[in-house]
Structures are given as structure tokens and as C-alpha cells.
Amino acid sequence: EAGVTQFPSHSVIEKGQTVTLRCDPISGHDNLYWYRRVMGKEIKFLLHFVKESKQDESGMPNNRFLAERTGGTYSTLKVQPAELEDSGVYFCASSQDGLGSLKNIQYFGAGTRLSVL
Amino acid sequence: AQKVTQAQTEISVVEKEDVTLDCVYETRDTTYYLFWYKQPPSGELVFLIRRNSFDEQNEISGRYSWNFQKSTSSFNFTITASQVVDSAVYFCALSGTYYNTDKLIFGTGTRLQVFP
Numbered sequence: 001e002a003g004v005t006q007f008p009s010h011s012v013i014e015k016g017q018t019v020t021l022r023c024d025p026i027s028g029h030d031n032l033y034w035y036r037r038v039m040g041k042e043i044k045f046l047l048h049f050v051k052e053s054k055q056d057e058s059g060m061p062n063n064r065f066l067a068e069r070t071g072g073t074y075s076t077l078k079v080q081p082a083e084l085e086d087s088g089v090y091f092c093a094s095s096q097d098g099l100g101s102l103k104n105i106q107y108f109g110a111g112t113r114l115s116v117l
Numbered sequence: 118a119q120k121v122t123q124a125q126t127e128i129s130v131v132e133k134e135d136v137t138l139d140c141v142y143e144t145r146d147t148t149y150y151l152f153w154y155k156q157p158p159s160g161e162l163v164f165l166i167r168r169n170s171f172d173e174q175n176e177i178s179g180r181y182s183w184n185f186q187k188s189t190s191s192f193n194f195t196i197t198a199s200q201v202v203d204s205a206v207y208f209c210a211l212s213g214t215y216y217n218t219d220k221l222i223f224g225t226g227t228r229l230q231v232f233p
Contacts, residue, residue: 003161033220042121043162043208045220056220091162106221108154108162 002026004109006092012115018080021112025074025094031055032075033095033106034067038088046090049075082116089113119144121211123224130199131232138194138227140209146170150212151185151192152221157205168192199231 005024013019025032034046046065047057051072060067064083069075079086093106120143130136142151153165166176168185176183180197196203206228210221 009160035221035223040225042225043210043221043223045222048220059220089160093162105164105167107164110160 004092004094004107006109006112010113013082014117016081021077021090023075023092029094029096031095033093034077035091036088084116087116119211119222121209121222121224123209123227125227127228129230133198135197136199138207140192142190142211146213152210153194154208155205201231201233204231
């Protein structure tokens, strides 16, 4: 079974440009999360989808960030326009609801390293 | 407010040494989950363990063991007889909801370097 896949693995853009990150969750996982780690600090929550609906977007830093999950499958996170402080590693995670020891565990991708110059 | 503190930024050991990674958490929730994740050089976060707040039993999985103590709000992780492959960044995390999936609150991570 494929894990959480993120594209691209690394993106370098200039301030003011637009970047779109993509996340493909584990098949069958209704929950999809975006997190970000900036400059060696803690990994911080951005938002949570349940299927195609935004369950919690309290961590989104500002309106330059737009997340979508069309059809409840893959998700995209767009940053427009990018600023220097947006640099960091963006992680995506997915989980499956239900009972059992493996349910409700968030499985993460390898992240997208975003560098804004 | 919820918070996770990993005071050790970086630890270096020689192979076969035992090493303990500390994790202290703060929460006002009576029910919660605690987690450990490993981030090897390849970058992905690998799930290691989840513990619920009602279960204070220590857990052992091979060379890994976890010590959960509510009295000190700690959830420490010990690697026995460390190996070079254990070199990674380890993150402790807290979730505020017992059953329904909730966001994870992470610590800043501890980088473990195991030298041969």
C-alpha cells in the first residue's frame, strides 16, 4: 500500500511568486492534514480536511494560503504571493477514522521543502 | 494551552549505548493521546507509538521502550543498545482528543546521532 505522497519534494521560488504543493493521502483515508516546520522549530498544524470539507483551518497563517481537496482525494496547498517567512517544510498527513489500534493515527509524507528567495 | 517540550536539541552517542529522549507535555484535557515519530534522513515522519492518557503502562518494542508518567507529565523514549540506523530526528506529539482525530501538537524535536 502506498504511503502519503507529496510533490514536489523541493521548490525554490522568488518572493512574490506562486507555488502549489500537492499531497496524495493513503487511499481510503478521509482525514487529511497539512503541517509546516519553519527553521528547525516545532511542526505546526495548518489545517484539517475531512473528505472535501475543511474541519479545522485555525492554523492557516493568513489569506495568502489556500488549501483545497477536490473530490475528497488529493489536496493542494497554494501560497500566493509567497513571502520569505513562508520558507520551511510542509508536511501532509492522512488518517482513517474508526476503531482499532491503527485507526486515527496520522501517517505523514516526506514533506515539501519550500525555499522563498 | 497545549504544549510539548523536548529540551534536548541534539544528542550524540556511540553505538550500543542506551539513550533516553525526554518529552514533557502540558494539557488541560483529561483525555488525550501522546505520540512519538521518527524522521530519518529521507524526510518522512514515521509513526512509532501512540499512548492514551488512561494507560500508564510502560511499553517495550524490541530495543525501544516508552515511559509514560502522568504525575510528571512526561512521556520519555529510550533506545537500548543504539545503532547507527537510529540516527534521526525524533518528535514527541500530543493530541487533545481521545477518539476523534485531532491536530497534533509537536515538540521541537531531538536530533539523535549514533556514531559507530
